Amino acid sequence: MTITLSTRLHDVRGSAIRDLLALTARPEVISLAGGLPGTDLLPRERIAQALATAVADPAAVQYGETAGLRPLREVVAEHESERLGRTMAAEAVVVTSGSQQALDLVARALLDPGDPVVVEDPVYVGALQVFQAAGATLHPVPVDADGMAVDVLADRLAAGLRPRLVHTVSSFHNPRGATLSPPRRAYLAELAERYGFLVVEDDPYGLLAFDGHPLPTPVAAHGDRVVRLGSASKVLAPALRVGWLTGPAPLCAAVERLKQCTDLCTSSLTQLVTAELLADHAWFDAHLDRLRAALHDRAGALTGAVAGVFGDAVTCSVPTGGMFCWLEFTDGTRPADLLPTALDHGVGYVPGTAFAVGQDLSAAARLCYASNPPAELHTAVERLGAAWGASAT
CATH class of the missing domain: 3.90.1150.10 (Aspartate Aminotransferase, domain 1)
Structure with missing residues (x-):
């Protein structure tokens, strides 16, 4: 055929x-x-306990809100507020079926074929596939031991490059393992404000700093033109398929509309499990x-x-x-x-x-x-x- x-x-x-x-x-x-x-x-035993609790609620086996269940959006907003050092409302959170879906929805909401997008080189292959599917024109920027070479990006912007998006795995980079240094984080946020692009801060590993190393401050703490992607896959379990994005209200609304076309909603059952585990701060x-x-x-x-x-x-x-x-x-x-x-x-x-x-x-x-x-x-x-x-x- x-x-x-x-x-x-x-x-x-x-x-x-x-x-x-x-x-x-x-x-x-x-x-x-x-x-x-x-x-x-x-944590399979703790997940099993949370599953038993969740499934007792009839809402756990029903369709839910496209933007995500309120309990999970609230606890994600609480965690993000702590990371960013400023209050974030639950309405600024959209729950997705893993952070990969969040990245795909952001690209679909913002990009037309031919639009310029800056990616890191080496690049996270999931991002590469998303931007290729969107028909974007890719502009690679090298990564060294301190993360994306933001000075190289600055030179290209000064020379006329005008990207719609700049994508970075800012903490414990996949695949390079590097973490974007604090000065580069601040500089990247400044460049986003100056040139009017959005930074997509892909952050599934940010909570996994080893002993003696502080948690990296998100790029979003330095400016408003940042979309943050997060995930339960690396800190709880991949099979939950729970991710989220936070960002400007118009983008969140657009992503919600597109998500209705994709899967209507993320699993209510796994959202409730994730919400319980993230809300149990001591555990x-x-x-x-x-x-x-x-x-x-x-x-x-x-x-x-x-x-x-x-x-x-x-x-x-x-x-x-x-x-x-x-x-x-x-x-x-x-x-x-x-x-x-x-x-x-x-x-x-x-x-x-x-x-x-x-x-x-x-x-x-x-x-x-x-x-x-x-x-x-x-x-x-x-x-x-x-x-x-x-x-x-």
Whole structure:
């Protein structure tokens, strides 16, 4: 059967990560590929308790408001107010089916084909797909150890670039692992005001700072031209499929209208579960402490094993939070070429080329330490080292 597909679909790059997950799902493969929180770190017993409470309410199994159930919008507004240092009303929150839907709805609300959009390079692949589907013209800006190179963006703006949106994963960047520095956050918000664009601050990892590192102040704390995206996936459980966005009232209203076209509403059941867990401050704070400590241990295990196995043949970022570290080979190894051998040795990862927009990232790879305990991470790096050694012979 011949099916004529939309022309917009022609420019949407398939996700190498989704394709790779099918290979790394084999039980003999330790996956460092997907950005998955460890199943052992998900609070399944507490979720089960909240589910039992929620399902006793008939509203939990019914359609709900498109913008989200009031209890969840209120508790998200409370958490956001604490992060931003100013009061946010529940009406400024729109609940979505994961933050990926929030990003897609924002793009659909604001972008026409050909509109310029600034993305980070390396880029979060979910953002890349959304903006490609919208037909946007992409303008990549590099990311270094302090996050997006806002000075490079400023130079391009001064030269005439006028983006509709600037997208950033500002805290514990996916895939680079970097966090946008405080001066750059303030400068980005200032540029948004000066040139009239919106910043989309994609922040699923912002609460996952390791011990001794303060939670990053959101870009939105520095200005009003910022749309913040948040998610329960990394701090509670991905299967809840609960995300949210906060931003200017006209945009929230537009997103709500578009969401009616997409799914009518996010699951009432999982919204009530998420609302209960986020509102239980004592439990949630203790859960975050445990989660941060476990991720800190896993990051140390992975980076320590990489240093021991590869030595000067690689450089590796030192995570201060989040779920990822960024590896770059200095000996000419190309991770995309190494991957088939690595899979044969029982380990998977994502080559840097999957995240490239304009840069040559052929020497790089993203490793996720969140999914596996330290012992498994040591084994994974040993397998990767064996594959590396075999490819050199």
